[in-house]
Amino acid sequence: MKKEIELEVKRHSFAHILASAVLEMFPEAKFGVGPNIENGFYYDFDLPRTLIPEDLPILQKKMIKIINKNFAFEKSVVTHEKAIELFQKARQEYKIEILNDEAKDSEVSLYRTGEFVDLCKGPHIDSTGELDATSFKLTKIAGAYWRGDEKNKMLQRIYGVAFNNKKELKEYQHKLEEAAKRDHRKLGKELDLFCFSDLVGPGLPLFSPKGVIIIEELKKHIENVCKGYGFQKVMTPHLAKIDLYEKSGHAQKFSKELFHVSSDQKHDFVMKPVQCPHQTQIYASKKRSYRDLPIRYMESEKQYRAEKSGEVGGLNRVYAITVEDGHSFCRVEQVKQEVKNMVEIIKNFYSAIGLWGNHWVSLSVRDYAHPEKYIGDEKDWDKCEKMLEEVAKEMKLDAKKIEGEAALYGPKLDFMFKDSLGKEVQIPTVQLDFATPKRFDLVCTNEEGKDEFVVMVHRAILGSYERFLALMIEHFAGNFPLWLSPVQVKILPVSSEKHLAYAQKIEKLLLENNIRVEIDDNNESINKKIREAEKQKIPYMLVVGEKESQSDSVAVRSKGSRDIKNMAIDKFIKKIIKEIEEKK
Ligand SMILES: [Zn+2]
Ligand SMILES: [Zn+2]
Incomplete structure (x- = not known):
């Protein structure tokens, strides 16, 4: 039976396995750091060529192989001097830089997985086979300056997500897809x-x-x-003399976030930060x-x-x-x-x-x-x-x-x-x-x-x-409650020619009652108009055709429902006003 291993330990172990896979692909690779992040891990590399998206599935396969080979995570503790010697031999300049920041008399712990040796405090799993090879995915490549400093060399960062098992990974991916559909930048447009x-x-x-x-x-x-x-x-x-914020203490607090405004008349103001x-x-x-x-x-x-x-x-x-x-x-x-x-x-x-x-x-x-x-x-x-x-x-x-x-x-x-x-x-x-x-x-x-x-x-x-x-x-997901919907009712004339006058009559009645309404007078089929109104997430659609215009009624279809209900227009107005007031 597999023992319970903390997810954070697994994620960091995946980072070592990624580095190990990269070493296999690029024997001359130089290694930066590979910490855990939310939902996963990354590792920074200095490589002989720029990575392309197609490299990710190749590396993912290599990682799966390493997991299946069940390599041990071997820990060893050496002197600082010995560690420097080791990494010099391997030409790992970034690791040496990290070591040089540490006290010369400190002990250094190393972890070996297959060919790959990393400077690392751990903890790690005992062997790669303890990981579920279906529970992780390499997600993207990005550039990252060594130690986050733009004066340093730009390294290549590979990101991955990892979970306890395949099911958790799938759940996470599903959540991301859902969130992308709901992204306010996309829906806002x-x-x-x-x-x-x-x-x-x-x-x-x-x-x-x-x-x-x-x-x-x-x-x-x-x-x-x-x-x-x-x-x-x-x-x-919207603006004031800086004196106001000096007195309140905000000038110091927001010193780097103030917009200063000056003019030819020697005005000197700041835009208010609070x-x-x-x-x-x-x-x-x-x-x-x-x-x-x-x-x-x-x-x-x-x-x-x-x-x-x-x-x-x-x-x-x-x-x-x-x-x-x-x-x-x-x-x-x-x-x-x-x-x-x-x-x-x-x-x-x-x-x-x-x-x-x-x-x-x-x-x-x-x-x-x-x-x-x-x-x-x-x-x-x-x-x-x-x-x-x-x-x-x-x-x-x-x-x-x-x-x-x-x-x-x-x-x-x-x-x-x-x-x-x-x-x-x-x-x-x-x-x-x-x-x-x-x-x-x-x-x-x-x-x-x-x-x-x-x-x-x-x-x-x-x-x-x-x-x-x-x-x-x-x-x-854009489906605002009725009282907040920018358009509360869309009137859909069955024929944009024959039924437009009746649609306009209904529109006038609704506007008089402060209901936000639009008419779809495009020359399209009624089904297409319904689909469009659904896409715009409009709470009520009123279909008006021959029957409706002769009986002062509307065919009401609420968003997301297939049912269409015929209703006298004054009855519909009463119903919607009540719902808006109650903030349903
Ligand atoms: Zn490590
Ligand atoms: Zn306040």
Whole structure:
């Protein structure tokens, strides 16, 4: 019986076997490093020729042979000097470079598999036969600078994925295929939600009318929920003097990510990297009494970060980010209720989208070993962390305390969701902040007529609209719920000539009821029109022909269903309005 071996050990052993196969194919190969990565491994090589995709199946076959030959993984421990001698003999300059970084009096462990000897701390399997030869696949070739430094030589990297068995590998491959179908960049184009332009620049998405509909619906929903909890809308400009961020601490934090704006009039501004400091200035614009508190502001505005250009792509990493941001300015004794309200808002919003329950909550606290990473008083921090912990308990959030995940200015509750690849993303967050009010002198006059610092509670519900839209597209695979669908109804006249007038009449009725509708008046067969509407993922199709136009009715076909139901038009309108309101 095969013993249980940790997957990580198997993956790293596959990397050695890959190197061994490469050595067979290129006896003069020089070896870089071959660590594990998520789902698999890679190995870097310096080879006499450039690899081509056709090399991968050849190497894969060689690896299978090595596995079947059941070579032992032989470990040996030698002196540093001996190791250098060995690798010099084998002309392995990269291994020697690694060795030269280590202490001369250290012991060095080596692993041999067949002809291939690697500098490696292990652990490894005992012999290659312990691996399932059907559980791995070499996936791609890429260039990679030695030690990640572009001044060094470019090596060739071979990637592979590996699992415990064939079934797990197949499951992984299936998941990847599904994710590719849901990729927001692909679907965003097909559904005409957003685009990019070389002239505008990368990292600057342009939202088409249909994309804007989804964003506006989300915004409307958030604002409606928040209004119920006393939030008021504010608007702040997209740039400011750097002084604002020097005072808030963001200038230091985002020093490498600020966009600077200057003009012939000697203006010197930065594009805002965050919203919070701007909103503090509305609070500070007049004297506040304790009776006015809490004061709650919200806005959905753009902010700007100069991300590294290599990291920009799709909607997940962009330069211009539309952030839905809100703050409550309140007294210490009001903090708990404020946090509770915000958690309720988050719960309400995510329930409407059907994502509530598909998450876990992180109580993100300080890194107690490094207090210098944070601003503010230690006493305030203690108080804040305790309050959040209490709220989490009272609201049964089942929060996990994670050290070192707090914000610069205070602890927070982070809500973690999963994307379509199962990767965790943090979206909503509630953050306590005792530090910013002190920096900006945000006070209220208390019962004794004295100034008292307020507390700032930051909250984000969907984070940025860009990232959230990407997540939603992939989560729903483009099949948005009715209330978010850019086109809710498509009218399909059986004959684009004979039934167009009746289709237009229906369209007018729907538009009067604020239902988003389009007519497909192409000269195509009705089946083709249905297929097209399915592809566009439109929730309702209304087929109208002779029978319908004579009886003021429509033949209703919902997305993904084969059933067609005849319905009086006013009955259909009532039904769809109800479904939109209920956010089905
Ligand atoms: Zn190793
Ligand atoms: Zn904030």
